Amino acid sequence: MTNVECRITNATDFDLEKTLSSGQVFHWEKIDNRFLGTIGDVPIVAEQRESVLRIQSLETTDCLKRSVAKIARTYFALDHPLSKICAAMPNDEALSAAKNFCHGLRIIRQPKWECLATFICSSMKQVAHIRQISLKLRQRFGDARKIDNYTVFTFPSAERIARSSEKELRECALGYRAKNLLATAERIANRDVDLERMSILPDVDLREALCALPGVGAKVANCVMLFAFERLRAFPIDVWIERVLREKYFARKRKVTSKRLREFAATYFGEHGGYAQQYLFHHARLNDKRRRVTKLPIPR
DNA sequence: CTCCAGGGATGAT
DNA sequence: ATCATCCATGGA
Numbered sequence: 001m002t003n004v005e006c007r008i009t010n011a012t013d014f015d016l017e018k019t020l021s022s023g024q025v026f027h028w029e030k031i032d033n034r035f036l037g038t039i040g041d042v043p044i045v046a047e048q049r050e051s052v053l054r055i056q057s058l059e060t061t062d063c064l065k066r067s068v069a070k071i072a073r074t075y076f077a078l079d080h081p082l083s084k085i086c087a088a089m090p091n092d093e094a095l096s097a098a099k100n101f102c103h104g105l106r107i108i109r110q111p112k113w114e115c116l117a118t119f120i121c122s123s124m125k126q127v128a129h130i131r132q133i134s135l136k137l138r139q140r141f142g143d144a145r146k147i148d149n150y151t152v153f154t155f156p157s158a159e160r161i162a163r164s165s166e167k168e169l170r171e172c173a174l175g176y177r178a179k180n181l182l183a184t185a186e187r188i189a190n191r192d193v194d195l196e197r198m199s200i201l202p203d204v205d206l207r208e209a210l211c212a213l214p215g216v217g218a219k220v221a222n223c224v225m226l227f228a229f230e231r232l233r234a235f236p237i238d239v240w241i242e243r244v245l246r247e248k249y250f251a252r253k254r255k256v257t258s259k260r261l262r263e264f265a266a267t268y269f270g271e272h273g274g275y276a277q278q279y280l281f282h283h284a285r286l287n288d289k290r291r292r293v294t295k296l297p298i299p300r
Numbered sequence: 301c302t303c304c305a306g307g308g309a310t311g312a313t
Numbered sequence: 314a315t316c317a318t319c320c321a322t323g324g325a
Contacts, residue, residue, distance in 0.1 A: 119306080120308095122305095122307080123305090123308060123320095124304085124308090124320085124322090125321095126306085127305085127306070128323090129305075129323065130305095132323090133322095173321085174321085176319090177307095177321080178321095180308080215307090215308065216308080217307060217308045217309085218308095219306070220306085223306070238305090239306070240305095240306065241306080257315085259314090259315085290325095
């Protein structure tokens with residue numbers, strides 16, 4: 001395997017750091033001004049200077065047919081018409097502030113199993129903890145890949161997780177989530193569920209199919225739909241977004257049900273509601289007065 | 301010490 | 314259909 005380096009020179013309306021640090025993906029590690037990680041099983045070092053995105057990788061068999069540049073361009077969703085998407089969203093006070101703060105943040109296209117598994121592990125966990133769990137799963141069950149004097153790890157396949165045990169998963173700090181991750185991995189490994197074939201389903205059916213998996217409820221399903229199935233309308237409501245909705249869109253109103261919030265979000269934010277949601281989430285999290293957001297963890 | 305986290309499954313109203 | 318409770322873990 002030989003080193004590959006390419007430059008994407010027209011990465012406009014794109015902010016690599018905001019995109020990778022906004023809580024939609026959990027394995028990228030920032031060292032100096034570069035981001036180390038994987039896209040699928042391909043090890044990547046990414047660095048942005050202005051509108052130039054530099055990608056370092058290794059030449060693998062996949063890359064012979066499909067260049068690293070193309071893989072990165074697809075992963076980072078550089079084809080999303082971001083200015084149009086932002087213009088089509090509402091211009092209320094809260095969302096305008098979030099849009100201004102999140103300029104260049106894109107909803108990326110994640111591998112489906114990796115995204116699903118990670119968000120099954122996300123319940124009642126802070127972003128920093130999810131990052132630690134992701135790292136431990138990769139180090140323990142994934143494959144090591146060397147890139148630019150560093151070692152990164154691929155995310156283990158559903159088959160590999162299915163061959164592990166609940167005890168081993170708990171040793172990765174999964175807690176009660178271990179049982180759910182194992183059960184869902186088994187459903188995929190034994191062909192009971194095929195994530196790729198679920199791509200053809202309309203939103204309602206896809207959400208229902210995802211919610212049928214152990215450890216997947218409406219929130220996780222919406223995250224997976226948004227971050228891995230290109231369903232930009234999906235609007236995950238977590239504790240942060242629920243606070244934002246209640247404080248900014250239902251201020252001084254009593255007894256707002258979660259159903260009411262759900263219906264409001266689905267209609268008000270429109271066909272790119274997922275983008276609005278991610279901007280509101282990132283803006284709220286990084287501007288929290290209580291400073292409860294921890295910086296990226298140092299891997300042990 | 302207590303409180304909280306990108307929630308879900310379960311059982312009782 | 315909504316609501317309360319429990320579920321592990323670790324950082325603030």
